[in-house]
Amino acid sequence: MLQKIYDWLDTRLDITPMWRDIADHEVPEHVNPAHHFSAFVYCFGGLTFFVVVIQILSGMFLTMYYVPDIVHAYESVYYLQNEVTHGMIVRGMHHWGASLVIVMMFLHTLRVFFTGSYKKPRELNWVVGVLLFFVVLGLGFTGYLLPWDMKAYFATVVGLEIAESAPIIGGFASTLLAGGEIIGAQTLARFFAIHVFFLPGALLGLLGAHFYMIRKQGISGPL
Amino acid sequence: MSEERKHRVSRRQFLTYTLTGVGGFMAAGMLSPMVRMALDPALEDTDDSDFISIGLSEDDVTEEPQLVNFDVEIEDGWYTSEQTQSAYVFRQDGEILALSPICTHLGCTVGWEGNQDYPDQFYCPCHHGRFEPDGTNIQGTPPTRPLDVYEVEVRDGMVHLGNIRERG
Numbered sequence: 001m002l003q004k005i006y007d008w009l010d011t012r013l014d015i016t017p018m019w020r021d022i023a024d025h026e027v028p029e030h031v032n033p034a035h036h037f038s039a040f041v042y043c044f045g046g047l048t049f050f051v052v053v054i055q056i057l058s059g060m061f062l063t064m065y066y067v068p069d070i071v072h073a074y075e076s077v078y079y080l081q082n083e084v085t086h087g088m089i090v091r092g093m094h095h096w097g098a099s100l101v102i103v104m105m106f107l108h109t110l111r112v113f114f115t116g117s118y119k120k121p122r123e124l125n126w127v128v129g130v131l132l133f134f135v136v137l138g139l140g141f142t143g144y145l146l147p148w149d150m151k152a153y154f155a156t157v158v159g160l161e162i163a164e165s166a167p168i169i170g171g172f173a174s175t176l177l178a179g180g181e182i183i184g185a186q187t188l189a190r191f192f193a194i195h196v197f198f199l200p201g202a203l204l205g206l207l208g209a210h211f212y213m214i215r216k217q218g219i220s221g222p223l
Numbered sequence: 224m225s226e227e228r229k230h231r232v233s234r235r236q237f238l239t240y241t242l243t244g245v246g247g248f249m250a251a252g253m254l255s256p257m258v259r260m261a262l263d264p265a266l267e268d269t270d271d272s273d274f275i276s277i278g279l280s281e282d283d284v285t286e287e288p289q290l291v292n293f294d295v296e297i298e299d300g301w302y303t304s305e306q307t308q309s310a311y312v313f314r315q316d317g318e319i320l321a322l323s324p325i326c327t328h329l330g331c332t333v334g335w336e337g338n339q340d341y342p343d344q345f346y347c348p349c350h351h352g353r354f355e356p357d358g359t360n361i362q363g364t365p366p367t368r369p370l371d372v373y374e375v376e377v378r379d380g381m382v383h384l385g386n387i388r389e390r391g
Contacts, residue, residue, distance in 0.1 A: 054253060057253065057254070057257060058257060061257040061260055061261055064260075064261055065260075065300070072301060072302065075301035075302070076300070076301045078301065079300055079301035080260075083300075084260055084263045085259055085260065085263045085266070085267075086256040086257075086259045086260045086263075087260050087263075089256040089260075090256050090257050090260050093253075093256070
């Protein structure tokens with residue numbers, strides 16, 4: 001059945017070559033945990049991506065119940081956490097996953113660093129990776145405010161104070177991020193927009209570049 | 224070539240099956256709470272609202288429909304608000320009847336004797352829908368079913384209204 005559907009599509013769209021190009025390539029022995037168990041360190045990048053996919057999916061579902069408004073934000077989070085069936089699980093996935101992305105990404109960075117995989121010709125991919133790191137930190141920072149409880153609010157107060165302490169552009173950056181002089185209605189709307197549209201957009205673009213370069217340059221050789 | 228040999232699973236097939244199985248299991252584990260969460264409003268039990276007093280004494284209910292406004296607390300997810308609803312309350316054969324004034328055609332508000340040409344009828348100004356005093360829709364006018372009724376209960380001499388119910 002599935003084979004028939006695939007064949008039907010394939011005769012019309014010729015998807016097999018695309019499929020080959022994306023997925024059908026050999027995994028070198030030195031990165032295959034079946035050959036050397038220690039090669040599991042090469043899985044960290046893929047695991048980071050896996051957690052990112054969970055973050056995107058759970059985040060999409062959370063926005064069905066969340067409203068970025070200072071009057072109702074906390075109530076809507078409380079509602080989805082305590083009244084909606086499995087809301088606690090989905091918010092839990094997003095909450096814990098947020099930390100897990102950063103942990104996995106850090107381990108992935110360590111692997112790349114200690115295997116020297118950032119060296120020529122892969123310097124650009126390292127740069128893209130560092131940009132991805134900043135985007136993920138940004139997602140963590142903006143997402144932290146959204147529940148609009150005391151912890152969220154004062155974490156953002158501290159975060160914006162840090163931004164303000166930057167020389168010359170500090171005041172400008174802080175006002176721009178907060179959407180005004182007060183951390184309030186405009187800050188929440190802005191952080192929400194950045195969290196669900198701007199940064200995920202940047203994330204997907206950078207991930208595309210990251211993966212394209214892996215395919216183009218191949219996996220770095222054994223130590 | 225024996226029969227048995229035909230049914231042997233190749234290494235590749237085995238791997239395909241197990242990987243698809245494990246992958247499907249993981250995907251299901253990931254997606255099922257999310258999907259259940261999204262479906263929650265549709266799967267939730269519709270809770271029966273309590274009867275609320277409309278501030279009208281049983282003795283004041285006459286044969287003539289009178290429009291009574293009353294406030295209902297609406298719970299909408301994380302947002303609770305008061306909404307004013309109204310009902311035509313009157314006696315018919317001794318029983319108290321409370322009709323919703325929402326026209327069953329397209330949801331306009333009907334008025335008792337809302338048109339001079341049709342005394343003793345509910346009249347909807349939008350498409351000239353008409354109803355008998357007991358709420359039955361009049362054949363030949365747009366509405367296709369009678370006006371909805373509220374559940375009525377008298378407590379301590381005061382009229383209380385509950386859920387709205389469709390008839391016909």
